[in-house]
Amino acid sequence: MERVSTWDLKVLTDELAQGMEKAMQLRFHLCSTSHSEAEDLILQRIISTFEKALCILKCGGHVGVAHVGAQAAAPESSISADGSSRSDDTNKNIKEYQEQGYASKKRKLQPTWTEQVKVNSENGLEGPGDDGYSWRKYGQKDILGAKYPRSYYRCTYRQGRNCWATKQVQRSDEDATVFEITYKGTHTCKQFNNVVPPPTSPEKQELKSNNSCYDQLEQNPMLSNFRANLRVNTEVSDIQEMPAYFSFPSTFACYEKENHCSPISALIDDNHLQGTYSPLFYSPATSGSNCFSTATYQMRDHDYGGNDNTDIMSAHASTNNSPIGGMEFSIEPAEIDPNFPFNVPGFFT
DNA sequence: TTTATTTGACCGCA
DNA sequence: TGCGGTCAAATAAA
Numbered sequence: 001m002e003r004v005s006t007w008d009l010k011v012l013t014d015e016l017a018q019g020m021e022k023a024m025q026l027r028f029h030l031c032s033t034s035h036s037e038a039e040d041l042i043l044q045r046i047i048s049t050f051e052k053a054l055c056i057l058k059c060g061g062h063v064g065v066a067h068v069g070a071q072a073a074a075p076e077s078s079i080s081a082d083g084s085s086r087s088d089d090t091n092k093n094i095k096e097y098q099e100q101g102y103a104s105k106k107r108k109l110q111p112t113w114t115e116q117v118k119v120n121s122e123n124g125l126e127g128p129g130d131d132g133y134s135w136r137k138y139g140q141k142d143i144l145g146a147k148y149p150r151s152y153y154r155c156t157y158r159q160g161r162n163c164w165a166t167k168q169v170q171r172s173d174e175d176a177t178v179f180e181i182t183y184k185g186t187h188t189c190k191q192f193n194n195v196v197p198p199p200t201s202p203e204k205q206e207l208k209s210n211n212s213c214y215d216q217l218e219q220n221p222m223l224s225n226f227r228a229n230l231r232v233n234t235e236v237s238d239i240q241e242m243p244a245y246f247s248f249p250s251t252f253a254c255y256e257k258e259n260h261c262s263p264i265s266a267l268i269d270d271n272h273l274q275g276t277y278s279p280l281f282y283s284p285a286t287s288g289s290n291c292f293s294t295a296t297y298q299m300r301d302h303d304y305g306g307n308d309n310t311d312i313m314s315a316h317a318s319t320n321n322s323p324i325g326g327m328e329f330s331i332e333p334a335e336i337d338p339n340f341p342f343n344v345p346g347f348f349t
Numbered sequence: 350t351t352t353a354t355t356t357g358a359c360c361g362c363a
Numbered sequence: 364t365g366c367g368g369t370c371a372a373a374t375a376a377a
Contacts, residue, residue: 137354139369152368156353168368 020050045132114182118175133187135167147173155189163189 023046135153142149148171155163165185172178 136352138371140355141367141369144366150367154369166368 016050016053020047023047023050111186112182112184114180116172117179117181119177119179131167131181133165133189143170146170148176155187157189161189163187165189 023043027040027043027047134156136156136158137151137153139152140149141152151169153167153169155161155165157163165183165187167184168182170180170182172180
């Protein structure tokens with residue numbers, strides 16, 4: 001296939017990074033004003049979408065985002081210190097992305113990450129809530145040494161939209177209110193546009209696929225309340241073992257102790273795509289301390305040695321810096337494989 | 350009738 | 364060979 005030029009990828013990356021930064025800034029502003037949890041959730045999703053899109057560009061789809069023990073079996077990506085991927089590797093990764101995750105069943109090489117979701121049993125909900133996607137359960141298995149069976153879900157739109165995202169839901173042995181959700185692969189189905197009927201009953205939550213969308217969330221007090229009692233624990237269990245990841249610019253941070261959020265743009269430099277970041281994410285689940293740490297973002301070369309590099313990276317801060325301003329996209333149709341999943345949620349939205 | 354879930358069987362990998 | 368992951372027929376629910 002013809003290749004997208006390195007410059008085009010860089011431009012695209014910069015634009016996505018800008019978009020994410022703006023979303024971050026908006027969230028920062030929301031942090032100090034009254035706002036609804038639904039707004040938080042939407043913002044969180046927007047940012048997450050940018051993150052994934054950036055990662056797809058940089059790592060060829062090997063997304064390791066804000067999650068526990070991310071263990072993507074990703075081939076080594078090579079991101080240079082200035083944030084521009086080595087062109088050959090970038091193109092190679094894009095190709096691999098198509099071949100591995102979405103055009104074949106080589107799901108072993110798909111991005112994998114884990115979230116821990118705590119459910120407030122007082123709500124009568126026994127399973128983890130929605131994550132914005134529509135899932136269909138395809139299996140359940142007793143796991144050796146585990147108290148509870150593991151449930152297997154895949155995207156409802158596997159057939160129709162060739163979306164190979166899957167997830168596994170495992171109830172924690174220690175705390176039955178905690179569900180460990182392992183996601184494999186990223187969605188290519190653009191499900192945000194779909195309105196899915198709410199679950200028929202709370203009891204069905206655990207067993208049924210987690211159909212939802214944010215419109216539904218806003219209109220459904222039960223789900224909204226459920227969201228309010230949902231806690232996501234995301235810690236990187238072992239940085240050393242993580243493969244080379246692209247990580248994302250964070251232009252603001254929330255400081256838990258101070259219970260306030262502060263922009264960290266002042267701390268940033270232009271060292272794109274390098275360093276280790278531990279952004280504190282705004283939590284929709286807590287009203288007192290509205291910020292909580294969700295992840296350590298990894299953006300480093302493969303030989304990362306667990307250093308203390310905490311450089312904060314930022315996308316270009318101003319749209320005036322937009323490398324895209326006034327220029328034409330030169331991505332010719334013939335240069336893009338039609339199978340490339342540009343309909344990854346948020347890729348061009 | 351359609352769609353989703355359950356569950357035993359099968360397969361691949363370590 | 365055992366375990367985890369997936370398939371697919373049977374079943375349940377809407």
